[in-house]
Amino acid sequence: MQKHDKELRAATDPNRWVPSNGVTDDVKHKIQMRAYQLYEARGSQPGHELEDWVQAETEVAKQTKLNQAA
Numbered sequence: 001m002q003k004h005d006k007e008l009r010a011a012t013d014p015n016r017w018v019p020s021n022g023v024t025d026d027v028k029h030k031i032q033m034r035a036y037q038l039y040e041a042r043g044s045q046p047g048h049e050l051e052d053w054v055q056a057e058t059e060v061a062k063q064t065k066l067n068q069a070a
Contacts, residue, residue: 031056
């Protein structure tokens with residue numbers, strides 16, 4: 001296993017970045033998947049894990065609010 005694979009797995013671990021207070025496993029999974037999509041869209045270059053995670057959280061939170069309002 002390559003070093004960046006381990007780093008990516010650690011960086012996208014929902015238990016590391018997402019607080020467990022009220023966040024469902026489904027939401028954690030959506031954030032993790034979106035963060036990985038952003039990573040891949042950037043050409044799988046390591047070093048932007050936190051930025052990807054924050055962007056993914058923001059997108060998922062907006063979508064969740066839209067779904068709750070509907």
